[in-house]
Amino acid sequence: MRSPTTRPVCLEHRGFHVEVTRKDVKTLRLRVQRYTGEIRLSVPRRAPMSTVYAFLDANLDWLADARHRMQSVEHPAEKRLSQLTRVALWGSELELEVRQGPRATATRNPDGSLLLTGPDDAGLRRALDAFYRRELGRLAEGMLAAWQPVVDREASSLKLRRMSTRWGTCNVRSRAVTLNLALAEREPDLLEYVVVHELTHLRVADHGPDFQWFMGMYLPDWKQRRRRLNSRAADAV
Structure with missing residues (x-):
């Protein structure tokens, strides 16, 4: 045994x-x-x-x-956007149109495609990140509102920024939750996993048995979601 x-x-x-x-x-x-x-x-x-x-x-x-x-992992927003025809959004591909212009803007065309305008590639990246920030903020705010009563913990603030090594963080002292902008590229249920994960850290700071018990109670399939989210894990020794 x-x-x-x-x-x-x-x-x-x-x-x-x-x-x-x-x-x-x-x-x-x-x-x-x-x-x-x-x-x-x-x-x-x-x-x-x-x-x-x-x-x-x-x-x-x-x-x-x-x-x-x-x-050094290259995200779509770090590639030369002027050469791309699609970008990821919520687990699907979004048709992309790129134009040169003095201001960095991102707008949806009537056909549903995304129009990025900017003076250079850095401007296009800023425009795409602004678009992801709007999309992620809209969905994440709703998920926080839904899950905070369930977890019985409330985040003091929600921050959105592009991070290279983490999907999300939670400052247990200030209760601030930060989410990676790249989550807007993945499926919504994976964002939900990260939101619940960070809120649960307001109950349990580490990843020990208590944390895992709460996660199992909130999201029975949380381990499967974690595997999907981290599907490109580094090779093991």
């Missing part, structure tokens, strides 16, 4: 924040989640901490490389 997984322990090691979980495994296994930036290490139950630190030391170069690869 397999023993239950122990509660994760978080440690800081040479500038890396690592979530260590002891399991019925024979070897140490290290993973870095793309976008979330979480570093997770599975460890045999009886392995001493000296083995844990030695393993992390042996893989410092891999961790640094994985972090670099996460930060």
